[in-house]
Amino acid sequence: MIYILQQSLNALQLGSIYALIALGYTMVYGILTMINFAHGDLFMVGAFFCFIVATFFKLPFIPTLLISMIGVGLLGVTIERVAYRPLRQAPRVSAVITALGVGILLESVMLVIYPYPQSVPTLLPNITWTIGGVTISLLQIIIILLSLGLMLLLDFIVRRTMVGMAMRAISWDKSVVPLLGVPLNLVISATFALGTSLGAAAGVMYSQAFPVIDPYMGVLIGWKAFISAVVGGIGNIRGAMIGGFILGGVEIMVAAFMPSTYRDFVAFTLLLILLIFRPYGILGQPRPQKV
Amino acid sequence: MSASNGVLLTVNELTISYGNIRAVKGISFEVHEGEIVTLIGANGAGKSSTLRAISGLVPYKGEVIYRGQNLHDIPADQIVALGIAQVPEGRGIFGNLTVGENLKLATWQRKDKAEIARDYERVFGIFPRLKERINQLGGTLSGGEQQMLAVARALMSRGRMLLLDEPSMGLAPVLVREIFKVLQEINQSGVTILLVEQNANMALRVAHRGYVLETGLITLSGPGKELLVDQRVKEAYLGG
């Protein structure tokens, strides 16, 4: 029982990181029906931002987190502006290929700067509590609460603010949005800024939990977060959160009770089976067909 | 071209091409302050393209002048801020937003809180049914209600000029009459209307003036009542 509780805590921690990254995939898909395959690499850049700011400027956790989120947010906006916007009318597959290319570019550039894995300074005091046999660290609490806080904030933005309303409107029908006086490109930029800065936040937290980072760290985690988004229903914000926690939970539980090499195999098999029964994901719906 | 003659919108030699297809081939027309002007024509004549050009949604050659200002290089969202609102073909309601959100989004360009509140009252005065359905998703409204919401939304963006693309499309005759009656009321409250229609009969009845568009060219123009009895219009658009 204690073992299960302990593993649940670990699952929450991993799940919140997947969920934060999954949100970026789902938001971009929601407004542009495009998978931003560079997103996992933006998560990686977030982790490296954390490493650089913490190592060379010796800033504490919160400023490091904010700088990383802002930096990657700007990078995300720039990538959309330079690489994706010119292809907006082009076939979707061109945009997807471009996104893969941007991802490889980010990895290569980072590899030139940091050819070897780097270890990230610890920014939070190493405090742990043991409650009824379950060990909780300050880092775990911060990762879980911060992720939940960011998700609630995003949910609020999307549901209650004008920008969020505009994002939802774009996901329904982009072509009508400018007719209401809403600047389409500004809202798309805002979406990229939000989505990629959440990915950066995940990168910072991940690099605190697993402090050895390298330029390819975003590849597998990116795929897993993308799958989380699909499981939740791609394009659906709450779905991405749920999908992230499901994947985190399944992975940790599989690793807890089976040989650890089974983890990805069993986890992905379960998710594929789920998709057979819910092809649009847990909260997803078939996109409305426009005439 | 002077503002004193009450010209609100001038379209000059407007040409619109999609690749090799020339959809609009150099048309010119005017809309005066306070008028209802209709552009009638068959499917594919270039009506929607013309409205999209005025709203800044498609590239074009020629001039569109609104209140003396050339709109050619102004982005679509800024054209709305100048007072031109379009109700697009098929209504363009966001089915995943509530009625209230659909309306609120149209106030994006506006900062005048007090006037926005007054405009809500005005719009709900015209369309009381929308007020009852304010928290309902746009996608759950009937076709007629969606058309009303689309017009209400254009009013909320503070359109001084409304471009309407086939508001009668897909609606039962009784609803069409209702919509056109409302459009006349809105016009009487000071909003200028450019109405695109295939339903020439209804459009010419309410319009002060009309233009007939045929495969990208204006072939006839005149007061609505005159076009309504014009033999050529009767044969082509009013079923003989």
Ligand SMILES: Nc1ncnc2c1ncn2[C@@H]1O[C@H](COP(=O)(O)OP(=O)(O)O)[C@@H](O)[C@H]1O
């Ligand atoms: N996006 C587009 N791409 C290519 N051709 C188009 C496009 N939109 C309209 N057309 C063509 O332009 C012509 C005029 O279309 P449109 O302006 O929609 O006419 P209407 O509104 O009068 O039915 C038609 O031949 C149509 O096929």
Ligand SMILES: [Mg+2]
């Ligand atoms: Mg049309």
